[in-house]
Amino acid sequence: MSLKRRDFLGIAALSSATLVTGKATASEAPAHNPDALGVLVDTAVCSGCRKCEWACNRTHELTDRPMSTFEDKTVFELHRRPDRDAFTVVNQFIAPENPEKPYAIKVQCMHCLRPACVSACIVGALEKTPEGPVIYDAWKCIGCRYCIVACPFQIPAYEYDEALAPEVKKCSFCYERVVKEGKLPACTEICPNEALTFGRRDELIDIAHSRIKNHPGMYYDHVYGEHEVGGTSWLYLTPTDFKNTELPDVGTEVGPDITEPIQHGVFKAFVPPLALYGLLGLAMHQFKGEKDKAEETE
Template sequence: MNRRTFLKCAATGGAAAAASFSAEARASRSVPQDPYGCLVDLTRCVGCRKCEQACATVNNLPAPSTPFDDPLVFDVRRRPTPEAFTVVNRYHTGRVDERNRLVPTYIKVQCMHCQDPGCVSACIVGALTKKDNGAVHYDESKCIGCRYCMVACPFQIPKYEYSDPLTPRVRKCTFCFERISRDGGTPGCAAACPVEAITFGKRTVLLELAKKRIRENPADYIPYIYGETEVGGTSWLYISAEPFEKLGFLKLPSRPIPQTAESIQHGIFKYFWAPLTLYGLLGAVMFRVHKKGKTDGTGSEHKGENQ
């Protein structure tokens, strides 16, 4: 083995060892035991979009093209954008009231602030972190714009500022991190809701509240809390009168995304299978090319020409 080959092997081995150590370190981290969260009662939401307006105010976001009091916005299904961290959509599932009129269901969409977030696991520079208070916090000073978080998010929430060529950021709901970090602070959307469709508090308390409402009013709710177990649990929880699959909610496994991704990564790098396989393939290619050259006589021709 010459010096150049030795250095290549050493560098590859070091990278594999670092990746293995990184995977083990991430896999061993703990999630917050009882973070803050929000319970959204979809039977109470009236689609006033006060939560959208409060979010824009708290986060200094630009005014939307469609005013907050314009109901025509519900004609188009929307997703959060770099300029709108939360949006409300309207769904008709066929449910009618006592007068046989269609009853809409309004759905608030934002970052779910997972207990064990896939975006945090995917971020290679630590720009995204899960805080003890429940927020998945973004530090734009660390972000390098790789956008792995966008791929890793099972809810497809983070958005990138493609319109900003100089200082683009990844944008999403902040869970009003600064507000809830202070004693008594409440997310802007929860504080602004006029019908108390959004309840802010400790996650364990919210789960008990949700179960109590379902237990005491079985005709008004389906017996399920969305976010209790999805991808390991989320800080945003939902209860509804309609099946969640009819309201645009994704059906997701209970296993956290990082556990699956990191176990695969750890298995690949633990015994250096990745570099060994790579160099094995390269060696096979080099052997095949060298053998083909001898068979074609190209090696002897080149030798004759050189002489």
């Protein structure tokens, strides 16, 4: 049986990931971990088949719909976001360089290296693991939803209609499968086009730059996530400037560096939660809005 490169990278990465122990939070600015995991999303080869959506939904028991129902391409008429019933979605975008050919882009939690959601959570319900995934503990969560406000990618969703024990929902990077069971993330395992490469983040960055160099004209010369918000575990290659895609221009500043001083000050002064929402919202608005402001001025 031949081993695909995607599988090899995953298995090699998993072997070393099991050796990593200990915990870190965003505010502790964990030291660089060369074995940390990631996924490289190559939007130039993604066909938009939505099999990754189905695999994620099935693995996390979000649906019992058959795969055939995910072949519906009319969903691309909408701009969808991950939500409580879909931890990942595939959308379409048009590259101005080639308007006849629509491209597809998979969206999910970016598993930031310095996650604003972890920083914003006052009870430690979100945790950046040393292996890479940002995971959530529903038992610790008090439902304040600061994480939702803080996330620069607008990823965490909330079960507003759950009266008794609503939870925050987002992609877990298949933490149980990947770190505990030594498997690939369900979405990367099923992708038929190898648009999703799972492996060590450092190695994926090298692969991404090699693809850009070796395929002139195929990619925009930027690996999205290498530096955005201080770096993310999920990385993207795009055939056009990422600003023509779903990927937000969040800059390279680390989110927690903006929100943490506010929170620490707030808790010293015991400011009520609604005021904190406002302050965090303002901070994140400023964090995300630098580019928009510049464009508006122009």
